[in-house]
Amino acid sequence: xxxxxxxxxxxxxxxxxxxxxxxxxxxxxxxxxxxxxxxxxxxxxxxxxxxxxxxxxxxxxxxxxxxxxxxxxxxxxxxxxxxxxxxxxxxxxxxxxxxxxxxxxxxxxxxxxxxxxxxxxxxxxxxxxxxxxxxxxxxxxxxxxxxxxxxxxxxxxxxxxxxxxxxxxxxxxxxxxxxxxxxxxxxxxxxxxxxxxxxxxxxxxxxxxxxxxxxxxxxxxxxxxxxxxxxxxxxxxxxxxxxxxxxxxxxxxxxxxxxxxxxxxxxxxxxxxxxxxxxxxxxxxxxxxxxxxxxxxxxxxxxxxxxxxxxxxxxxxxxxxxxxxxxxxxxxx
Ligand code: NAD
Numbered sequence: 001x002x003x004x005x006x007x008x009x010x011x012x013x014x015x016x017x018x019x020x021x022x023x024x025x026x027x028x029x030x031x032x033x034x035x036x037x038x039x040x041x042x043x044x045x046x047x048x049x050x051x052x053x054x055x056x057x058x059x060x061x062x063x064x065x066x067x068x069x070x071x072x073x074x075x076x077x078x079x080x081x082x083x084x085x086x087x088x089x090x091x092x093x094x095x096x097x098x099x100x101x102x103x104x105x106x107x108x109x110x111x112x113x114x115x116x117x118x119x120x121x122x123x124x125x126x127x128x129x130x131x132x133x134x135x136x137x138x139x140x141x142x143x144x145x146x147x148x149x150x151x152x153x154x155x156x157x158x159x160x161x162x163x164x165x166x167x168x169x170x171x172x173x174x175x176x177x178x179x180x181x182x183x184x185x186x187x188x189x190x191x192x193x194x195x196x197x198x199x200x201x202x203x204x205x206x207x208x209x210x211x212x213x214x215x216x217x218x219x220x221x222x223x224x225x226x227x228x229x230x231x232x233x234x235x236x237x238x239x240x241x242x243x244x245x246x247x248x249x250x251x252x253x254x255x256x257x258x259x260x261x262x263x264x265x266x267x268x269x270x271x272x273x274x275x276x277x278x279x280x281x282x283x284x285x286x287x288x289x290x291x292x293x294x295x296x297x298x299x300x301x302x303x304x305x306x307x308x309x310x311x312x313x314x315x316x317x318x319x320x321x322x323x324x325x326x327x328x329x330x331x332x333x
Pocket of ligand 1: 007012184186188
């Protein structure tokens with residue numbers, strides 16, 4: 001099986017590639033049937049893409065790397081042609097950046113997805129896995145979203161992801177394309193660009209600096225280790241029904257304040273290192289996914305305990321300073 005992974009040099013995409021190629025330290029493919037003959041990474045290497053994320057699989061003869069933009073129709077057409085499956089991670093992914101400027105989000109997340117879908121349609125790729133987010137649903141005070149809940153995105157990031165989800169599903173309904181969509185909760189783990197809350201806080205704390213906590217710290221997120229996300233995507237790639245959406249979540253809700261307390265403890269720091277800052281504009285209060293369908297149909301269950309996962313993640317950033325130190329100035333440390 002020849003698998004094209006867009007955005008495979010980013011945080012989650014690179015974990016997927018390491019998993020597919022069973023890199024040392026990864027858990028290997030969720031199923032031997034996923035064993036790829038070729039894994040091609042198509043990545044523009046924006047600020048968050050990093051070839052160092054693929055160092056563990058650099059010498060694997062099945063890996064090909066193509067530096068390029070998913071909006072480049074000629075290139076995408078050429079690359080997609082040689083593959084059976086497209087797993088589409090490439091995106092502009094940071095909400096704060098989308099508030100500062102939405103244009104790259106619309107271009108990459110919407111036009112880029114359409115460019116890939118068109119190429120996959122032309123070449124009859126047999127499966128297109130579109131990786132998306134719980135943020136497309138907006139905010140929920142109580143209860144959980146199911147895959148049938150209406151989309152009500154609030155940030156330019158989530159609006160662009162919602163648009164791309166709907167496009168992907170439209171290609172299934174209109175053209176009969178074999179499309180599956182995953183929507184996942186907040187990920188944490190190694191190799192995450194240090195602008196997102198977990199690596200930002202951990203690397204600041206390891207450097208003896210303060211950390212900025214938005215508003216009253218009461219915003220709730222469901223946290224999932226990146227490896228569990230990738231296991232879920234692999235199950236959907238392999239067994240998901242065409243035209244369906246599948247939730248991938250961790251079942252571990254924390255307020256940002258509770259998450260901060262855990263990160264402070266893991267880094268041996270106190271609350272004096274936390275600086276309250278004005279809340280993010282339009283900050284969604286709570287995200288919560290019902291993962292019952294993915295569990296019942298595909299046998300998905302998250303396996304990484306949150307405390308263990310966070311402790312391992314802190315240890316990884318402690319042990320891999322050389323990976324994140326050069327990124328900190330651009331991440332707005
Ligand atoms: P990331 O920012 O770490 O990685 C994005 C990757 O896409 C980078 O390697 C970047 O170079 C590449 N890229 C960006 N624009 C591109 C373009 N025009 N052409 C080719 N490559 C391009 O993001 P991530 O956190 O790994 O997220 C991956 C996907 O998972 C995204 O689609 C995101 O919406 C989704 N997702 C993320 C989370 C999370 O918690 N991080 C949760 C749910 C879903």
